[in-house]
Amino acid sequence: MIDSILDKMTLEEQVSLLSGADFWTTVPVERLGVPKIKVTDGPNGARGAGSLVAGVKATCFPVAIALGASWNPSLVKQMGVALARQAKSKGAAVLLAPTVNIHRSGLNGRNFECYSEDPMLTAELAVAYIEGVQGEGIAATIKHFAGNESEIERQTMSSDIDERTLREIYLPPFEQAVRRAGVMAVMSSYNRLNGSYTSEHHWLLTKVLREEWGFDGIVMSDWFGSHSTAETINAGLDLEMPGPARDRGEKLVAAAREGKVEAAAVRAAARRMLLLLERVGAFKSRPDLTERAIDLPEDRALIRRLGAEGAVLLKNDSILPLAKTSLDRIAVIGPNAASARVMGGGSAQIAAHYTVSPLEGIRAALSNANSISHVVGCRHNRLIDVFKGKIAVEYFKGRGCKGDPLHAEIVDKGEFFWFELPSGELDPADFSARMTMQFVPEEGGEHVFGMTNAGLARLFVDGELTVDGREGWTRGENYFGTANDEQRGTVTLEAGKAYEITVEYEPSTASEEGINLIAVRFGVEKPLGEADIEAAVETSRNADVALLFVGRDGEWDTEGLDLPDMRLPGPQEELIEKVAAVNANTVVVLQTGGPIEMPWLGKVRAVLQMWYPGQELGNAVADVLFGDAEPGGRLPQTFPKALTDNSAITGDPAVYPGQDGHVRYAEGVFVGYRHHDTRAVEPLFPFGFGLGYTRFRWSEPLLSANEMSSEGVIVSVDVTNIGDRPGSELVQLYTSSPKAKVERPDKELRAFAKLSLQPGETGTATLKITPRDLAYFDIETGAFRAEAGNYQLVVAANAADIRFVIDLASPSSYLLPTSY
Incomplete structure (x- = not known):
């Protein structure tokens, strides 16, 4: 059937299949009955085509490093089956996952999104994940092929890796996904590999992937990750994403007619696209692209089990599991106690059906909730706390929020990342939006308002310009490097008084270079200080046990930037030290996307690493702390004593983070435990470590x-x-x-x-x-x-x-x- 369709296709129709129609769908050829299909992020959920941070609700599963810590391929395969169901609920036929890049250092912003420092463990989990997803008729997309182990200058950086290191460390997970799991799609990475963009790297995409490994699926670019016409198609890149076509379309038709691209290469790529449609059943049953939210009890149970299965008990000085009946006073402390840090940041984000914070999970686990005292102690957020509450949003044609709004809606969070605007009459390049809300501070005093925007925005408090995200706007680290660094303004507010907050937003001008996204995030918080740490200390002083929930969140562990160091951000180390000094039964529960230094380790009774385990976080934490479940995790990445003990952190910027557009993998195959074992560098916790009960x-x-x-x-x-x-x-x-x-x-x-x-x-x-x-x-x-x-x-x-x-x-x- 596929060849029959190809024979009837014009060159233009074949070429049309090789670019997306929009951000998430492929191009149909109605004349020949070729449907379009939808793709969706991501590794720990199926978001659909809506906003990166809103839209139709989805089930939030554990992130990849938590799955790596489970060392349980059979359970990961079950998650793959569940994710396929979720993808179908969003009308998607292709899931953009799993991510199998290697934990080269502890600083990669997407460390949380990858399984392990070891290629064998990574490969086993990836194969299981893919088999689960594809066994339900949904295509998996293994990524990012290859050498994307850092987020620094990722769209241009050349990862310079010798072939032995590639073959032994960085390529095996991709190889096993092709050979054993029959993965249907591969996503090329943003970076260059040894000087050439991976999206136009013939050796990588054709010689290795297709000729050596026998891959017969499609290769798609990462979003905006292709840069040429003839070079990409000749190298083996099938699908340029997102659409509409930038370097394909008429440019590719012209290249084929001029002989820069052989007609056979276009036909072969189009054939692979049609084969993908056939494999996901698109010809038998026209895809229904409608998005629905499905919240299944079996998914909830699986997430809760996975959370405990990936929880790594790093230290236990005869205190865990806690006995529920013998605890009269429990202090629950820290910035991650009452907030549910369930996922990392970037394209892996989804709008979860619900989240359970550790504080909520502990209260649900104990019959005497009155025995629990909670104090936050300190903050660790990189960005000001996002505004939560009723927000009235008005959308206007053109800039400047002029005239009558074309669309209005009510939302509950001050973050907008639009892939699709709420009305087809709105032009993503020429619209504006006004967000209006009331803020009533619980306490008086100085409050900090913060805003970051991919586009231009201003924030007003009672009509006074407080944060200017317009004048002098320059690109920073947020929203994949398309937004400015967060701008802040301080205002003294009265407790109990209502203030009107207004944000006006419009997209950047089309003349600006690079990837242009449309997004804005704003928030407000009252800064914490030493008095708040002291309040946590006093609450902990006479408690039977002090449970400290610390770590990072999706603002730190996120696509688009690497971490500055391997220390806990903010004054969290001070908080741990001071609480441990007054309570001998201090238990630290960590949530990070990778290793951290622990100068306070000898002063606490226990340390439990929970990662970002999905929407059942609080219940899974309580299960492990109180012994209803085993802490089943083992480290998938070595925890060094210090950042400089990592083989990639040599002090030479050419090795990390990169210099003059190149990052040299000078450590070769000596990554993670291979380095620590061979070079006799004692780790804080070795690869595979984890205690049980x-x-x-x-x-x-x-x-x-x-x-x-x-x-x-x-x-x-x-x-x-x-x-x-x-x-x-x-x-x-x-x-x-x-x-x-x-x-x-x-x-x-x-x-x-x-x-x-x-x-x-x-x-x-x-x-x-x-x-x-x-x-x-x-x-x-x-x-x-x-x-x-x-x-x-x-x-x-x-x-x-x-x-x-x-x-x-x-x-x-x-x-x-x-x-x-």
């Missing part, structure tokens, strides 16, 4: 053979739960290789198994390795080489907790081509 006994491993063969070797380890609680244990298998002509890591993860066991129960971890698992990539031969010799199999609970070391002979050498 029970104890296990491991039996001696058994091997299916003492020598490697082409069929591989199976290692079996019996594990028994010898405690009195159910729990899970992680068994990791690393390989350690003999000296080769290249330097190799001390050990490399090659297999793992997570066992969930009842008290007294024994389970078997079955771990298989093959010759490829003994190999390194040999640049000279362009193949994976496993030399003959004696290897070691390292059976471990984490990278620093080695239980058994087994000798394994490989009597033969293996040269494994990249195509097989």
